[in-house]
Amino acid sequence: MPNREQEKLPDLLESLRKQGDGLSGPGEAYFEAIAAKAIAQAKAPAVKRSLRTRWLAVAASVIGLLFATWWIVQPAEGTDPSIAEKDITLSSDELLAEINVEDIDAYVSDQIDEFTLELYEEAPIKE
Amino acid sequence: MNQQDLLQALRDPKRREQAFTRLVREHGPLLHRHLLRMLPAASDVDDVLQNTLVKVFRNLDRFRGDSKLTTWLYRIATNEALSWLRSNKRRSSRVGTADLSKLHDYQPVADPYFDGTAAQRELRKAIAELPDKQKAVFVFRYYDELPYQQISEITGTSQGALKANYHLAAKKIEQKLRAYAE
Numbered sequence: 001m002p003n004r005e006q007e008k009l010p011d012l013l014e015s016l017r018k019q020g021d022g023l024s025g026p027g028e029a030y031f032e033a034i035a036a037k038a039i040a041q042a043k044a045p046a047v048k049r050s051l052r053t054r055w056l057a058v059a060a061s062v063i064g065l066l067f068a069t070w071w072i073v074q075p076a077e078g079t080d081p082s083i084a085e086k087d088i089t090l091s092s093d094e095l096l097a098e099i100n101v102e103d104i105d106a107y108v109s110d111q112i113d114e115f116t117l118e119l120y121e122e123a124p125i126k127e
Numbered sequence: 128m129n130q131q132d133l134l135q136a137l138r139d140p141k142r143r144e145q146a147f148t149r150l151v152r153e154h155g156p157l158l159h160r161h162l163l164r165m166l167p168a169a170s171d172v173d174d175v176l177q178n179t180l181v182k183v184f185r186n187l188d189r190f191r192g193d194s195k196l197t198t199w200l201y202r203i204a205t206n207e208a209l210s211w212l213r214s215n216k217r218r219s220s221r222v223g224t225a226d227l228s229k230l231h232d233y234q235p236v237a238d239p240y241f242d243g244t245a246a247q248r249e250l251r252k253a254i255a256e257l258p259d260k261q262k263a264v265f266v267f268r269y270y271d272e273l274p275y276q277q278i279s280e281i282t283g284t285s286q287g288a289l290k291a292n293y294h295l296a297a298k299k300i301e302q303k304l305r306a307y308a309e
Contacts, residue, residue, distance in 0.1 A: 007293075007294075009269075009297060010297070010301045012301060012304055012305070012308075013269070013297060013300065013301055013304070016246060016247065016250055016304075017269060017270070019243075019244065019246070019247060020243075020247075021160075021164060021243065021247065021250075021251070021270055022241055022242060022243015022244060022247035022248070022251070023160060023163050023164070023240050023241055023242075023243070024240050024241075024242060025156045025159050025160055025163075025240065026159065026240070028152060031151050031152050031155035031156070031159075032148060032151070032152065034151065034155065034173070034176060034177055034180060035147060035148045035150075035151035035152070035155070035180065036148070037177060038147075038151070038177055038180035038181045038183075038184055039144055039147060039148075039184060041177070041181045042180075042181045042184040042185045
């Protein structure tokens with residue numbers, strides 16, 4: 001379909017155009033088969049969700065969400081609910097008072113390597 | 128059967144399927160060739176052509192004949208091809224393996240519909256590396272020699288932008304071909 005607005009192409013591209021694209025096409029049977037497949041696919045009913053199905057999906061999502069919420073907030077297995085409740089109501093000073101001195105010393109001894117000289121230097125001398 | 132008769136038959140529910148098969152027989156080769164030029168592999172062409180034809184069949188009532196039938200068919204096929212290329216890029220980037228240009232190196236050899244020369248294969252590779260829309264413009268103009276007016280109707284792009292794109296594409300391809308020749 002040549003037309004008047006054809007611009008001048010570089011010689012290399014112009015000569016290649018004359019050679020064509022080197023492509024061939026399938027036979028008539030291919031097009032008849034693909035037309036039949038396209039008609040069958042086009043006529044197949046689209047998957048539509050009925051109102052009932054949609055409500056069921058919403059209900060299932062809500063139940064799932066409630067279950068997940070319950071599962072996340074439930075106390076760990078074997079935990080006495082009264083203890084968990086008590087922990088929440090205690091202040092940090094009260095909690096600290098419940099730990100004995102040996103445990104605190106053992107913890108400090110275990111962690112002492114992580115202190116650095118800079119931290120010692122910055123720490124106020126109380127004694 | 129001319130276009131008007133074919134359109135009448137396509138609008139008649141009793142004759143629609145037969146007319147559609149005729150339409151595919153007459154215009155299918157044109158669309159197939161166009162998709163072969165746009166897409167990297169023949170197997171992709173089968174899928175994209177089928178999707179195109181499904182859309183054509185479902186929208187036959189919407190085609191009012193304002194434009195040429197081929198323009199309408201080209202528009203649907205080109206949109207399908209561009210959309211396929213976009214989703215293919217997304218898939219490739221998700222997988223993280225694909226350098227499409229490297230894949231293109233091997234496609235023409237493996238393509239059952241390609242039986243061209245080495246130069247034609249290099250041209251095909253160079254076209255495959257163009258940005259998708261530029262590729263469509265180049266293919267329409269270079270191979271099909273469609274007027275800019277019709278390409279504008281197909282792609283929904285202004286004629287000025289089409290001319291600039293075609294010029295740019297031709298320049299890029301020429302550079303690649305020269306590099307190959309040297």
